[in-house]
Amino acid sequence: MAGHEIPEPADRKQVADPMADLEAVEQKHHSCDPAFRHGVVVGFDGSMSSERALAYAIGMARRHGSGLIIVHVANRLPMTVWAGCEPPVFVDVPDHRTEVLGLELACADHLAEVPWILVERGGDICHELEEVGREYEADAIVVGSTHGLVGRIFGSVAGRLARRAQRPVMVIP
Secondary structure: OOOOOOOOOOOOOOOOHHHHHHHHHHHHHEEEEEHOOOOOEEEEEOOOOHHHHHHHHHHHHHHHOOOOEEEEEEEEEEHHHHHOOOOEEEEEEEEEEHHHHHHHHHHOOHHHOOOOOEEEEEEOHHHHHHHHHHHHHOOOOEEEOOOOOOHHHOOOOOHHHHHOOOOOEEEEE
């Protein structure tokens, strides 16, 4: 029936505003600093391996003319709740290492070549690096290789990240 419009019932309530959902997604999607959108994410904890990854990421960001998002994932200790056999929960432990790393980075001459920010997160390193990469729509994630017993037993951060990431991952030896 061309040109005939069926009126909405007066008692019909709109459950959700589709435009509100779109605005919420847009606001969440663009909540980070646009100067660092499509930048390079690098995991950094102050170790020699992460120092090499940072140096590579600086060069990559400079060549691409993008910003550098340096991510430090703070310590979280697993605390198993034995009563009732509940799954383990994670307890935040104050990590002043981020402040120290921030001061060291602020004084570093080699970081003067590119715009950079330091992002602190808490939780699983792989998840947090990928999450920051998603938030900033990063072009790549750069991490140092893991050496030692912990990496051999639980798997390296680089290996787990390379398997699950939605963007290129560079592992620097």
